[in-house]
Amino acid sequence: MMKKELDQQPNSCEVCEDACHKYKCPSCRMKYCSLSCFKTHKGDMCEKETNRRKEEKEENERRTRAISHSVEETEEGEVTDSCSDEDSDNDDRISRNILEKLGHSQELHSMLHNRHLREMIREIDSSEDPGKLLSQAMQIPIFTEFADECLKIVEPQDESEMVH
Numbered sequence: 001m002m003k004k005e006l007d008q009q010p011n012s013c014e015v016c017e018d019a020c021h022k023y024k025c026p027s028c029r030m031k032y033c034s035l036s037c038f039k040t041h042k043g044d045m046c047e048k049e050t051n052r053r054k055e056e057k058e059e060n061e062r063r064t065r066a067i068s069h070s071v072e073e074t075e076e077g078e079v080t081d082s083c084s085d086e087d088s089d090n091d092d093r094i095s096r097n098i099l100e101k102l103g104h105s106q107e108l109h110s111m112l113h114n115r116h117l118r119e120m121i122r123e124i125d126s127s128e129d130p131g132k133l134l135s136q137a138m139q140i141p142i143f144t145e146f147a148d149e150c151l152k153i154v155e156p157q158d159e160s161e162m163v164h
Contacts, residue, residue: 011031012031013031013032013033013034014030014031014032015030015032015033015037015041016032016033016034016037016040019033020033022034023038025038025041025042025046027052028046030046060109063103063109063112064103064104094154098153098154101153102150102153102154105149105153107149108146108149108150111142111145111146111149114142117142117143117146120137120140120143121146
C-alpha cells in the first residue's frame with residue numbers, strides 16, 4: 001500500500017487513501033471510508049484487534065487446560081475431582097465428554113471474563129464450608145446465570161424428555 005501525505009489530506013481514508021474517511025476503527029482508531037476498507041483493515045492491519053484476539057484465544061486455551069487438569073479419570077471412564085472423598089455420591093460425577101463440553105462452552109468462557117464471578121468461584125473452591133458459600137452465591141444473579149449455563153450443558157433438557 002502506497003502511503004500518501006495524510007498531512008495534506010487529514011480526512012482521507014487510511015486504508016485506500018482515495019476517499020474521505022467516515023469511520024474510525026474501534027480498536028486502533030484508524031480512519032476508513034467503507035465496509036470494504038474496514039474488512040481490509042481488520043483482516044490485514046489492525047494490530048490491536050489481532051493482539052486482543054490472540055490474548056483471548058490463549059486465555060480460553062489456558063482455562064480449558066486448567067479445567068482438564070483439575071480432574072482425573074477413573075477406571076469406569078467417569079470423571080471426579082482428585083480431592084473428593086471416596087464416599088461421595090456417584091450422581092455427582094460427570095463424564096469426560098460433558099466436562100469437555102463445559103471447557104469448550106463459549107458462553108461459559110464469556111461469563112468467566114467477569115472478575116467478580118471468578119473471585120466467587122475461587123472463594124467457594126478454597127473454602128472449608130463451600131456449601132454455605134455456594135448457597136450465598138446462588139443469591140447473586142451473575143453466579144446463578146453461570147450455574148444455570150453449566151446445568152444446561154451437564155443436564156440438557158430435551159423437549160422429548162419433558163413430554164413423558
